Amino acid sequence: MGYVDKNMMEGEVLYASGRLHWIIFSKAIAFSAAAAVLLLFALALHMGENQDTAQGTFTLGFISLLPAIWYGIEALIRRQSTELAVTSKRVIAKFGFIRRSTIEINHSKVESFHVDQSVLGRMLGFGTLNINGTGGGITPIPNITDPLGFRRRAIEAIDDSQKRSST
Known part of the structure; x- marks a missing residue:
């Protein structure tokens, strides 16, 4: 992962990465x-x-x-230029090759995750992951492979970071 690897903070650990589903083809x-x-x-x-x-x-x-x-x-x-990652400190999404759009949400600013899957999406294993941040911002990540698994890993990473910060 180019963008994610280059922008990791000191002590930050990669928990999970995601990618766009083949349905985009x-x-x-x-x-x-x-x-x-x-x-x-x-x-x-x-x-x-x-x-x-x-x-x-x-x-x-x-x-x-x-x-x-x-x-x-x-x-x-689109598939090759999209990076999705959950680290020990943030949820990161990078879209684009020449024209780049990045979303980096600190764990403390994530309120909830919402997954939208159609019937076809459930059968083929893709959907849209919506990340709700504090302050009302909603960040959709469409056509992600295994959105429920990505959400689960993100929640686990957030729980781990909250446990570390409370001790």
Whole structure:
């Protein structure tokens, strides 16, 4: 983890890290599937006697690959440039590669965690983790893998830090 490792404070320990779920590739997968269907259909037409129709379908199939590639690259960059971590002192989320957005919430400023999962999210293991900070700030982290597990590890880290500070 680049950002998290570079910004750890003295004595801070990494408890858990998280990542975005593969569901962020769903647009790329959908466009790839559509392109595959069109290309297979064009191949079937080409083997038959519809050469003109086959050429148009091939062209349409290859054109439909362009958004698949675009969305695939976009999702890959998003997944690789997102860092989620729970340390002994903070909850950290970093988004972005060129345009960066970071959220760092000290344990003492975290009020609660709220997880939103759709039926598909529960089946595939992803959801949105909302971190409620003191002062009414809500920080959503969408499409996180195993949001309940990440929340559990964050709560354990906060409990441990509160026990250490009270002794």
